[in-house]
Amino acid sequence: MLKPGDPAPSFDLPCASDGRVTRLTLAKIDTELVLIFFYPRDFSFICPTEVTGFNKVLEQFTAEATTVIGASVDDAECHLKWARELGGIDYPLLADTDGKLAKAFGIFDEKEQVALRATFILDQKREVVFSASCPLNVGRSVSETLRILRALRTGQLCPADWTPGIELSSANKKF
Numbered sequence: 001m002l003k004p005g006d007p008a009p010s011f012d013l014p015c016a017s018d019g020r021v022t023r024l025t026l027a028k029i030d031t032e033l034v035l036i037f038f039y040p041r042d043f044s045f046i047c048p049t050e051v052t053g054f055n056k057v058l059e060q061f062t063a064e065a066t067t068v069i070g071a072s073v074d075d076a077e078c079h080l081k082w083a084r085e086l087g088g089i090d091y092p093l094l095a096d097t098d099g100k101l102a103k104a105f106g107i108f109d110e111k112e113q114v115a116l117r118a119t120f121i122l123d124q125k126r127e128v129v130f131s132a133s134c135p136l137n138v139g140r141s142v143s144e145t146l147r148i149l150r151a152l153r154t155g156q157l158c159p160a161d162w163t164p165g166i167e168l169s170s171a172n173k174k175f
Contacts, residue, residue, distance in 0.1 A: 001106040001118065001131060008034075008126045009104035015069075016079035017092040024069070024092050026126060032065035033129075034122040035149065036094075037140070038102055038115035042074040042082035046139045050117070053142035055089050064149055066121075071096050073114050107133055119145055121152060 002008070012025040026034070037054065039047045054061070054068055061068050071094035074082070079093035094101065102108040102115035109116055117140055118133040129152055134140050151158035159166075 001133060002120065002128045003131055004128050006128045008036075008120065008122045008128055009101060010126075011094070011101050013101065014076040014095040015092040016076050016083050016089075016095075019080070019084075019088070021076040021080055022092075024094060029067050031067040032124050033149065033153070034067045034069065034126070035061060035145070036069045036071060036105075036120045036122070037145075038071045038096075038105070038107055038118045040109075040112065040114035040117070040136055041072055042078050042093075043085075046117075046137070047072070048082075048086055050139050050142065051089060051093075052086055054145075055086075055091065057142060057146060058090050060146055061149070064146075064153060066149060067091070069094060071101060071115065073097055073099050073102070109136065112136065121149055 010026050012023060014021060015024045039050055041047060051070055058068060068091040073096055075097050076095040079095060083089040083093060096102055099108045105118065105120060107116040107118040116133045117136065119140060120128055121130040123129045130148055147163060150164055151162055
């Protein structure tokens with residue numbers, strides 16, 4: 001699995017976005033940060049809770065100069081149909097149908113032939129600054145992902161459970 005400091009793999013993949021099938025290229029994303037979260041499959045039990053969870057707080061990620069992207073092995077048409085069933089998703093869902101992108105990030109489950117539940121935050125140089133994965137049967141916390149992103153954006157030392165408004169340590173200290 002890619003870790004902080006590793007360059008993110010580039011991609012140019014089909015996706016469902018804005019109610020249609022299109023393509024998304026990492027190199028063309030111009031926000032300061034990019035959050036890519038992988039999930040196993042559309043039309044499953046846990047995945048819709050995560051996908052709709054990110055959608056509910058998308059404005060907060062956008063306010064943090066962050067593009068949110070979901071990705072699974074389903075094709076773009078499947079994403080489109082599922083997004084409609086979920087009431088609309090306002091960020092792109094990448095179609096990593098061959099699992100090549102998940103493999104490049106180091107989070108492809110060969111046995112199940114799906115991506116693990118994994119989250120990556122990329123900086124402006126498109127290097128990984130945060131990575132985490134969960135087993136297939138455990139959903140991630142969207143609010144914790146947002147908290148971590150906000151902590152990263154401070155550039156400061158942030159203690160456990162830090163949230164905006166809590167005083168930060170000096171940037172001159174290490175760890």
